[in-house]
Amino acid sequence: MSRIKSPAELEAFRKEILAQRDPDKPCITLCSGSACNATGSGKVAAALELEIEKQGVTTEVVSRRTGCHGFCEQGPIVVIYPQGICYLKVQPEDIAEIISETIKKQKIVERLLYVDPNSGERATLEEDIPFYKNQKRLVLGSNRKIDPRSLEDYLAVEGYQALTKVLFEMTPEQVVGEVKDAKLRGRGGAGFPSGLKWDFARKAPGDQKYVVVNCDEGDPGAYMDRSVMEGNPFAVLEGLMIGAYAIGANEGYIYVRQEYPLAVANLTVAIEKAEEYGLLGKDILGSGFDFTIKVHRGAGAFICGEETSLLNSLEGKAGEPNARPPFPAIRGLWTKPTNINNVETWANIPMIINKGAAFFSAIGTESSKGTKIFSLVGKVNNTGLVEVPMGASLRDIIFKIGGGVPGDKKFKAVQTGGPSGGCLPEGLLDTKVDFDELSQAGAMMGSGGMIVMDEDTCLVDIARYFLAFLSDESCGKCTPCREGIRQMLKILTNMTKGLAKEGDIDLLFELAEATKGSSMCALGKTAPNPVLSTLKHFREEYEAHINEKRCPSLSCKALIDFYIDPEKxxxxxxxxxxxxxxxxxxxxxxxxxxxxxxxxxxxxxxxxCPAAFDAVNILSGVPVPEATPEEARAIG
Amino acid sequence: MSEISLQIDGKEVAVSEGTTILEAARSLGIEIPTVCDHAQLSPYGACRICTVEADANGRTNLVASCQYPVEKDMVVRTKTEQIDKIRKVLLEQMLSHAPDSEQLVALGQIYGADRDRFEKESSFCILCGLCVRYCAEVKKKDAISFFDRGAKREIAFLPEIAMQECWDCKECFPLCPTSALQAAYVLTEALMTPSVVPTPSCGGSCGCK
Known part of the structure; x- marks a missing residue:
């Protein structure tokens, strides 16, 4: 295929692709995101290829390796279309049966279906599994249908329609207006209105401007951006080009973490394909719009997710923040006006253009529109990526989609917003996923990390963990961030070791105020959040650590003792x-x-110790009873 | 350049666009404490002692006055209870590294900072970056730089450059508010050329040969 030179040629190509595809022909899709690759998706793919040949169904089925489906707990995942039959934890040895039964005889392989841990009921179709049923997958939805390296697949799901519309039917002002009307807010953390940001960059004086994709996702346990980039790189590219056209940029940069090799690989293939077909480069689709993209791999610093640090890093300088103002929209990459958005933000753009601002802004709450992807991890039954409309409650996400806390453990807290976010207790579970509501509750939306904790989790230790993370990841440039985190971390570490002093809580507040109030960038300004939110909602745990040298969760090693009850x-x-x-x-x-x-x-x-005996106790805050004397230890 | 009028501590002032709050305050004779600020160097914003409260665009923010450019009709307060508390904590944090620094001790007295509040870190360096920036911006030699990040951040000379450039310069020495630089320099000197230059007991800083 040579370069596509006009919208008409693109539509003809799309028709040709669709004509070759029979929607009723069985299509076996296999999740091949990083998580499923780790659980053996590669071997399943090899078995699939072999078995299709062996059982002679080469012409009767299509197989496709797709991006992340989200239900990572249950991978590798196989979905068979058009029905949407979903098989979980599929192993290479299951493939022969899937082909011989489901493909040839339309019979379900019962043992591979989802079983509800509470009711014991099986779900045959993807859409019947509670994990999926309660989601709204506008951004992640295409992940399970397309091969991320296939431009044809992307075109088959309306790919590049939005770009065509923008280039031929809309002025840059109209594009910015559409994004403004959609009320899209940045998915990277701060939630700044994207349309407004675009407008600043568009109106900033200068001929040379840049657009940048921030894929330096660094929150512990979060992988929303990785899965979008791995699973649907063309959508990110299309969104980026639309933004470039809107602000007047002809060059874009994609900053991806080095630790995301599959995202880099899929993205690189996508860029090559787009270049080959003329969807990148000079005079795209004959519109006169030129655009090129370079991929830059980040070296693994969390701070480079902060936009000014990211731009410094792109320029080859140390990844440290600059003061804002000037904002990147006015003075960004190589001092030129630059618009930088997060992966998920860019991936929303083609949909907003295709379906319209009204469609998008009808979803969500007053101040937060559209959907948001969360990485639901920790002490929750169904870990994975979930996409919900803004306004969904934390309770619904954790219990309806996540299936609640495993075992008989009680829910204790949910941490949202990454290291700079906050921990919310059970009483705030009805808080809605909304930029402002989460901030008011003492947490934040952040980029979408969501860590569920059960009763065994010590919140003082959790605050210490996040401060330790931030202490390593602060760039160290400014005093309040570097020294404030250092001192807060010392206090918290002492608390978990039983060395806390009276007055430590007041000192934490004082340090937190200085760090929050005077740090240069968002990392420092939000660094005290793990401490402040846990102090707000779990102050009694701090007091127990300080006053009684007791860890109520029986988790801090220095504060617990194991003791065998002689009676039991x-x-x-x-x-x-x-x-x-x-x-x-x-x-x-x-x-x-x-x-x-x-x-x-x-x-x-x-x-x-067998549960029937339950003789080993964990003690905290009390002395260990005297051991039974040797001579009195005989039983019975 | 257009003039921008604003108010600092109740006093009206008009300055040219691009002026920082710190410069505007100085033009009024209002003193804002600084540690990492230097007339020959571009603003860096490391020490944050110059933090002030500013109302602009309908919002009140704490900003570093050395870096923040003035905005139209901005109202700035250079001294509030909150700012004093922040400055006190910042000074105490810096004093934990350099308890005998004359400049920090003097500022500490103004804000009631207790130099023994935090455990001593004994790095003697507060990472103000005056040496690093002076060498880079004024001397254009980059003989000294920051290394590592976060709580592990430190300054060090790059021996390859330092052995060519530093012998006859040493202009960064008097800039250091804590004397950390001399210690680092002497260390590097000792590591660099032990066989060529015998290290005198004074470390060479007194000018002896």
Missing amino acids: CKGCGACFRKCPAEAIEGGKKRIHVIVQDKCTKCGGCHEA
């Missing part, structure tokens, strides 16, 4: 065999005793 111990020896530190004194039919000096508090004895 049956002398089975399970804990004795498990203990790696030889800290347990046992013997047949004898009460077992933990030698506290030798105990490393690994918790092995607690896990090993």
Whole structure:
């Protein structure tokens, strides 16, 4: 195929692609995102290819390796269209049966279906699984239908329609107006209105302007941008080009973390294909609009997700922030006006142009429109990527989509917004996913990290964990961020070790205020959030650590002791065999005793003790009772 | 350049566009404390001691006055209870690294900072960057730089450049508010050419040969 030179040629090509595709022909899609690759999607793909040949169905089915479907807990995932039959945790040895039963005989392989852990019911279709049923997958939806490296697949799902419309039917002002009317807010963290940002860059004086994709996703446990970039790179490219046309840029940069090799690989292929077909380069579709893209791989600094640091890094300088103003829209990359948006923001653009601002702004709340992708992780049954309309409650996300907390554990908190976000307690679970509402509750939207914690999680330790992360990831340029985090981290570390002092909470507040108030960039300004939100909602845990040297979650090692209840111990020896530190004194039919000096508090004895006995207790804030004397340890 | 009028601590002033709040305040004779500011260097915004409160565009923000450009009808307060508290904490944090720095001790007295409030870090460096920026911007030699990030950030001379450039310069020495630089320099000197230059006990900083 040579370059496509006009919208008519593009439509003819699209028709040709669609004509070759029979929508009723069985299509086996296999999730091949990073998560499913890790659980063996590659081997499943090889088996699929082999088996299709072996069972002689080459002409009867199509197979496709797609991007991330989102239900990462249950990968590798196979979905068979047109019905949408969904098989989970598929192994290479399951493939023969899938072909012989489902493809040849239209029979369902029951054992590969989703089973509801609560009701025991099976779900045959993707749309019947509660994890998917309660989502609204406007951005992620195409991930499961297309091969991310196939331009044909992208064209088959209306790809490049928005670009054509923009280039031939809309002025740059109209494009900016559409994005403004859609009330799209940036998905990277701060939630700044995207249309307004575009308008600043468009109106900024200068002939040379740039557009940049921020794919330096760094929040622990978050991978929304990775999955969009891996699974649908053409949508990001199309969004970026629309933005470039709107602000008057002819060059774009995509800043992707080095740690996302599959995203870089799929993106690189997508750019090559787009160049080959004339959807990048000179005079795109004969419109006179030129656009080129360069991919830059980030070296792994969290701070480079901050826009001014990212631009410094792109220029080859150290990834450190600059003061704003001037904002990048006025003075950005190489001092030229630059518009920088996050991956998810860009991926929303083609949809807004195709379906219109009214469609988009009808979804969500008053101040937050459209959908938002979250990476739902931690102590939740269904971990994975979820996309919900703005305004969905945290409760619905965690319990309806996420299936609640595993085991018999109680929900304790949900952390949203990454390291700079906050932890919300059960009482705030009805908080809606909305930029302003989450901020008011003491958390933030951030880029979409959502970590669920159960009753075993110590919130003081969680605050310490995030501060430790930020201490490593702060650039260290300004005093309040560098030193404030250092001092707050010291206090929190001491608390978890039982070394806290009276007045530490006041000192934390004082440090937090200075760090929040005077840091240069958003990393520092929001760094105290993990401390402030946990202090706001879980202050009693801090007080227990300080005043009673007690960890209410029985999690901080320095504050807990393991103790075998002599009344309950049956002398089975399970804990004795498990203990790696030889800290347990046992013997047949004898009460077992933990030698506290030798105990490393690994918790092995607690896990090993049969539930029927439940003899190993975890104590905190109280002295360990005197050990039963040797001569009194015989049982029965 | 158009004139921009604003108010600082209740006093009206008109300055040219692009002027920083700090410069505008100085033109009024209002003193805002600084540590990392230097007349020959571009604003850097590291110490944050110059933080002030500014009302602009309907919002009140705390901003670093050394970097923030004046805006039309801005109302600035250089001294509030909150700002004093922040400056105190920032000084205490810096004093934990350099408890004997004359400049920091003097500022600490103004804001009631307790130099022993935080555990001593004994790096002697507050990372104001005066040496690094002076070498880069004025001397254009880049013989000294920042290394690592976050709490591990430090300054160090690059031996390859330092052994060519530093012997006859040393102009960064007097800029250092904590004497950290001399220590770092001497260390590098010692590491660089132990066989050629014997290191005197004074570290060479007193000018002896």
